[in-house]
Amino acid sequence: MDDLRNTINGCQVEPVNGRWLDNIEPATGALLGRVPDSDADDVQLAWEAAAAASEDWSMSGGHARSEHLHRLADAVEANLEELARLESIDNGKPISLARSVDIPRAVANLRFFAEAALADRTEEFLTGDRARNLVHRDPVGVVGLISPWNLPLYLLTWKIGPALAAGNTAVAKPSELTPVTAARLGELSVEAGLPPGVLNIVHGPGAGAGEAIVAHPGIPAISFTGGTVTGGRIAEQAGPLFKKLSLELGGKNPNILFEDADLEAALATSLRSSFANQGQICLCGSRILVHESIQERVIDALVEGARGLRIGDPLEDRTQQGALVSSAHRDKVHACVQRAREEGGEVRCGGAPPTTLPERCADGFFYEPTVITGLSMDAVTNREEIFGPVVTITPFETEEEAVAMANATDYGLSATVWTTCEERAARVAGAIDAGTVWVNCWLLRDLRVPFGGVKHSGVGREGGEEAMHFFTEAKTVCTAQGTTS
Numbered sequence: 001m002d003d004l005r006n007t008i009n010g011c012q013v014e015p016v017n018g019r020w021l022d023n024i025e026p027a028t029g030a031l032l033g034r035v036p037d038s039d040a041d042d043v044q045l046a047w048e049a050a051a052a053a054s055e056d057w058s059m060s061g062g063h064a065r066s067e068h069l070h071r072l073a074d075a076v077e078a079n080l081e082e083l084a085r086l087e088s089i090d091n092g093k094p095i096s097l098a099r100s101v102d103i104p105r106a107v108a109n110l111r112f113f114a115e116a117a118l119a120d121r122t123e124e125f126l127t128g129d130r131a132r133n134l135v136h137r138d139p140v141g142v143v144g145l146i147s148p149w150n151l152p153l154y155l156l157t158w159k160i161g162p163a164l165a166a167g168n169t170a171v172a173k174p175s176e177l178t179p180v181t182a183a184r185l186g187e188l189s190v191e192a193g194l195p196p197g198v199l200n201i202v203h204g205p206g207a208g209a210g211e212a213i214v215a216h217p218g219i220p221a222i223s224f225t226g227g228t229v230t231g232g233r234i235a236e237q238a239g240p241l242f243k244k245l246s247l248e249l250g251g252k253n254p255n256i257l258f259e260d261a262d263l264e265a266a267l268a269t270s271l272r273s274s275f276a277n278q279g280q281i282c283l284c285g286s287r288i289l290v291h292e293s294i295q296e297r298v299i300d301a302l303v304e305g306a307r308g309l310r311i312g313d314p315l316e317d318r319t320q321q322g323a324l325v326s327s328a329h330r331d332k333v334h335a336c337v338q339r340a341r342e343e344g345g346e347v348r349c350g351g352a353p354p355t356t357l358p359e360r361c362a363d364g365f366f367y368e369p370t371v372i373t374g375l376s377m378d379a380v381t382n383r384e385e386i387f388g389p390v391v392t393i394t395p396f397e398t399e400e401e402a403v404a405m406a407n408a409t410d411y412g413l414s415a416t417v418w419t420t421c422e423e424r425a426a427r428v429a430g431a432i433d434a435g436t437v438w439v440n441c442w443l444l445r446d447l448r449v450p451f452g453g454v455k456h457s458g459v460g461r462e463g464g465e466e467a468m469h470f471f472t473e474a475k476t477v478c479t480a481q482g483t484t485s
């Protein structure tokens with residue numbers, strides 16, 4: 001693969017400082033190419049381009065912006081197979097997943113917000129016969145978009161869509177670990193005729209390009225998805241600058257199986273919610289809480305299911321488990337499993353890198369799907385995010401105990417509840433601290449509904465109107481009745 005370029009003002013450009021980072025293919029450990037190690041100078045150029053494009057874009061109207069976003073979606077869709085392949089190579093995820101989820105969802109994100117661009121969000125409130133209030137939603141200006149490596153194009157377009165639809169121009173930074181599809185999106189945006197400067201993509205690490213975006217005085221809003229520690233650091237930096245902040249952070253999500261659950265459905269979905277994308281989805285249900293009466297059946301079924309998942313070359317259609325994103329992340333996941341052992345956990349399956357891999361993948365960053373039992377909710381393993389193919393299974397006796405266990409972490413992103421009792425489902429969903437609770441399903445997403453976390457899982461919500469509100473400033477114009485004609 002060639003060296004990647006930043007997309008600034010509709011041009012493909014090298015980093016100002018001439019520095020580059022190696023981009024490694026997770027499935028092989030081989031060098032894929034180089035990615036710009038951009039810093040504040042590149043962010044400044046991107047900001048200048050975005051600021052110059054801002055007025056025309058914001059004045060262009062919802063219809064024009066909608067057409068541009070649809071054209072970008074068309075370009076992504078027309079290149080779906082190529083993008084899925086690039087995502088799989090760059091991230092290590094099975095190509096079947098990139099093809100069926102990541103890239104189609106990127107298209108859906110752009111189309112969804114292309115439609116959202118059409119709505120007039122001005123609201124009117126009459127104060128009796130004394131005044132007429134008009135609440136306008138104006139674009140914020142130049143916005144900063146920072147995204148993680150686990151769903152690279154999917155999460156980047158989830159931010160680009162609403163930012164541009166609302167009339168903002170953007171400086172976007174994908175993860176330096178998975179920059180390839182974002183770089184391709186930059187090229188496609190130019191080919192699709194997006195005006196220069198509307199979408200600028202700057203590559204580089206958090207400490208360079210990322211911090212420069214957060215600190216830039218001309219970027220009044222930052223939409224960030226990533227780890228909780230990084231989110232805290234960004235909040236510290238952006239708070240005194242009074243920036244708008246949307247923080248989508250980590251999770252340690254409970255997956256609760258009650259004794260009256262449809263066990264067949266619960267087990268099939270739990271295997272997916274444990275190990276999809278090698279467990280590297282913020283919404284994965286990494287803590288399985290199970291009623292003691294069905295505990296053994298659940299453990300046996302999940303262990304058997306985990307052992308049966310086909311680990312292999314992500315580019316093979318049949319592969320169900322690809323590589324973790326980096327050697328450092330694979331080592332972190334392994335250290336977490338070692339810690340679980342030290343805490344008294346029993347590793348029922350997995351717990352190590354696989355021993356048989358295709359020759360091409362011998363040096364890749366793979367890890368076996370791992371099921372751990374025997375740990376209480378006090379264990380660090382059950383409190384801290386691992387973000388890999390590792391789940392714990394813990395029994396409970398009563399509904400109250402299940403809820404208390406579900407809430408026994410600092411996180412609150414999502415939860416899943418398996419029960420056939422409607423009243424119990426409503427009670428438990430109401431009592432769990434989470435931004436999303438799925439009942440008898442998982443990862444079923446409607447792009448209109450708010451998405452985000454409570455506690456250390458984030459601040460604010462993305463999705464639908466919430467995103468359009470984040471990317472606009474409300475301005476109220478209150479006119480005394482009868483004073484104008």
Ligand code: NAD
Pocket residue numbers: 146147148149150151155173174175176204205206207209210211214225226227228230231233234248249250251281282385387413453457458
């Ligand atoms: P990360 O926090 O290390 O990095 C995320 C992005 O922030 C990257 O682009 C990175 O370069 C940048 N960054 C790092 N330090 C920065 C700084 N000081 N200033 C500005 N930018 C900085 O996260 P990651 O390892 O890429 O992603 C994994 C994490 O993301 C997990 O914790 C996962 O739960 C979380 N996540 C959350 C959601 C959600 O919607 N809540 C979705 C996906 C992933």
